[in-house]
Amino acid sequence: MDIKNDGARYAFVVRWSDPMTQIVWKYQFMYHTSDRSIEMYEMKNQKTFLKRVAYPALALEQLYIGSTILVYSRQLFIEDYGDDFTRKHLRGLQETTLAMIKPDAFQHTGQILECITANGLLIKNLRMCQLSVPQAEEFYKCHRGKPFFPCLTQLIASGPVVAMELVGENALCRWRMLLGPTSAEVARIKAPSSIRAQFGTDCTRNACHGSDSHESARLETCFFFIDRKLGMCARFRNCSVAIVKPHAVTAGSAGAIINRVMENFDVTAMELAQFTRATAMEFYEVYRGIVPDFLAMTFELGSGDFIAMEIADKQNPCMNPVNKFRDLCGPADPCIARSLRPHTIRAEFGINKVKNAIHCTDLEEDGELESQYIFMHEYALDGRAPPALVSKAPCTRKIESTDSSEYSSSGTCSGTTSGSSSCSSSQSDRGPPPPRFSCRA
Ligand code: ADP
Ligand code: MG
Numbered sequence: 233m234d235i236k237n238d239g240a241r242y243a244f245v246v247r248w249s250d251p252m253t254q255i256v257w258k259y260q261f262m263y264h265t266s267d268r269s270i271e272m273y274e275m276k277n278q279k280t281f282l283k284r285v286a287y288p289a290l291a292l293e294q295l296y297i298g299s300t301i302l303v304y305s306r307q308l309f310i311e312d313y314g315d316d317f318t319r320k321h322l323r324g325l326q327e328t329t330l331a332m333i334k335p336d337a338f339q340h341t342g343q344i345l346e347c348i349t350a351n352g353l354l355i356k357n358l359r360m361c362q363l364s365v366p367q368a369e370e371f372y373k374c375h376r377g378k379p380f381f382p383c384l385t386q387l388i389a390s391g392p393v394v395a396m397e398l399v400g401e402n403a404l405c406r407w408r409m410l411l412g413p414t415s416a417e418v419a420r421i422k423a424p425s426s427i428r429a430q431f432g433t434d435c436t437r438n439a440c441h442g443s444d445s446h447e448s449a450r451l452e453t454c455f456f457f458i459d460r461k462l463g464m465c466a467r468f469r470n471c472s473v474a475i476v477k478p479h480a481v482t483a484g485s486a487g488a489i490i491n492r493v494m495e496n497f498d499v500t501a502m503e504l505a506q507f508t509r510a511t512a513m514e515f516y517e518v519y520r521g522i523v524p525d526f527l528a529m530t531f532e533l534g535s536g537d538f539i540a541m542e543i544a545d546k547q548n549p550c551m552n553p554v555n556k557f558r559d560l561c562g563p564a565d566p567c568i569a570r571s572l573r574p575h576t577i578r579a580e581f582g583i584n585k586v587k588n589a590i591h592c593t594d595l596e597e598d599g600e601l602e603s604q605y606i607f608m609h610e611y612a613l614d615g616r617a618p619p620a621l622v623s624k625a626p627c628t629r630k631i632e633s634t635d636s637s638e639y640s641s642s643g644t645c646s647g648t649t650s651g652s653s654s655c656s657s658s659q660s661d662r663g664p665p666p667p668r669f670s671c672r673a
Contacts (some may be wrong), residue, residue: 239266242322243314244295245275248306251510260314263295270303293354296326296399300506302535307508328356328397329404330443330452335391337431337439341502342491344440347427348398349484351410357397358504358539359456361463365389371455374448383436392465394502395456404449407442414438466501466607470550472543472557473602475591478536485581486539489590492577493541496560497553501542501607509534515605518594528586540606554596561592 246261259281260273270290272282287303294301299310313319331348333341348355363371368388375381398407412419412426416438419429432438443449456462474493476486481504493499507515512534519526545553562569562576566588569579581589593599 240264240317240321242292242295242318244310244318245312245314246272246301246308246310248308251508258311259308261308261310262314263290263292265292272303296322296354296356298356300536305509305531307506307534325401326399327401327403327446328399328453329407329449330441330456331396331398331407332441332452332456333394333396334437334439334441335387335393336433336437337427338392338394339494340431340439341394341499342487342489342494344427344431345487345490346484347410347487348396348407349487351406353398353400353403353406355396355486355504355537356399357453357457358394358502359460359463360392360394360465360499360502361456362392362465363389363463367463371452380436387436393463397453397457404443404446408444411438411440411442464501464607466542466603467544468542468600468603468608470544470552470599471500471603472552472554472593472599473591473606474541474543474557474561475533475606476539476541477532477587477589477591478538479532479583479587480581480589481537481539485589489577489581490539490541492560492580493543496546497557498544498546498549499541500544501603502539503607504537504539505606506537507534515602525586532586533591542603542607552596552599554593554599558592558594561590564588 242263242265244261244263246259248257248259249255250257258275260275262271262273262284264270264284267286268288268290269284270282270287271280271284273279274281282304290301290303295310297310297312301308301310313322333344337344345355365385368385369376369381371388372381372384375384400406410427412423412428414428415435416428416432417434419426419432419438423429427440428438431440443452476489480486480489490499490502509530512530513520516526516530516533519529523529543553543557545551545556560577562573562578562582564578565585566578566582567584569576569582573579577590578588583589593602
């Protein structure tokens with residue numbers, strides 16, 4: 233029987249942190265597959281919190297331990313299964329494994345992500361890292377002493393890797409099946425459509441890694457995702473920020489969008505993360521009162537996993553890429569994009585002005601600030617204040633207008649400027665640090 237519609241009721245323990253009071257509430261969360269309905273009970277006071285109601289936006293695949301779901305604007309973190317029935321039925325279906333794109337296949341990250349989602353595996357966590365040789369030796373310590381060890385560890389440290397925690401039924405075996413044999417040359421003969429056959433070169437440069445046991449999956453996941461400073465590679469200069477929005481990640485379009493980005497720009501940092509509603513508002517603060525869709529935009533940005541990237545110019549890494557990258561993304565309104573700039577990312581993947589596939593930095597001076605906001609984890613970890621979004625003030629900012637009058641009849645984007653640069657706030661003028669967005673540990 234199809235597990236997604238088996239008539240079963242699955243139970244989870246979820247927690248919600250009230251952003252106003254900081255109180256953490258725990259709920260028993262029920263999901264009925266027959267009609268995609270949900271219900272919630274507040275656990276401490278044993279009270280009904282939400283009567284059974286159809287909630288078709290939520291799919292069973294999204295309900296796994298460690299996932300954050302959005303229910304009526306609340307971000308609920310799934311902490312555990314709620315009963316033995318759910319544990320027994322879903323544990324096998326929600327196995328996790330560690331996948332890593334090696335430096336030799338980094339340029340194919342988008343295609344590899346497409347392959348992962350096309351094969352029904354979910355990306356629970358993702359981080360791009362630049363490992364040192366000692367870090368690569370630590371990751372591959374089980375191979376220490378083997379003849380290929382020096383070559384392997386040098387390869388891993390030779391460029392960025394993309395570590396991913398994948399979830400799905402038999403995720404570990406399925407990912408290894410998708411990889412194919414260790415040697416790319418053998419893979420091309422025995423499994424020509426496998427990832428290693430397509431993107432690998434030889435026995436060492438074989439495109440991707442996959443855990444070989446549940447225990448190594450657990451250890452390797454901890455290696456990459458406990459210390460989020462490990463191998464941090466963002467540059468924080470001459471950069472723009474791209475965020476593949478939650479609706480596009482959910483639709484499985486992230487890989488195709490990343491392909492488009494990587495064809496045209498260097499990606500110098502990448503991470504899957506989530507904004508809380510509060511941080512989505514902070515990030516978009518400049519649009520408040522200016523863009524009519526402000527609330528809907530913050531809702532979309534805070535509605536689930538996104539993939540953020542730091543972008544640099546391919547030809548000249550010293551050049552500010554913000555405007556060039558905006559050209560690739562296209563007009564904020566995908567309808568306008570489809571008629572005026574049909575080859576842009578928003579024309580291809582956007583749905584409407586709010587679900588327009590990708591966020592891109594607006595102003596040249598904001599690229600570094602947005603990158604710091606997203607990628608500077610040591611601020612969060614060391615308890616230091618994150619950098620304030622200094623120029624993110626309405627008085628200094630050019631707004632991504634969604635009005636078609638912004639475009640001349642020739643299809644060129646003229647942009648709009650909102651007032652003079654009278655705002656002189658500096659980092660020290662700003663109040664306490666904003667709440668940080670969340671990454672899954
Ligand atoms: P897999 O990655 O398929 O699990 P292993 O765990 O045996 O393979 O090896 C780890 C990595 O070491 C391989 O992915 C490959 O990059 C490299 N490697 C393994 N065997 C060899 C070999 N005989 N010659 C060169 N490199 C090798
Ligand atoms: Mg192995």
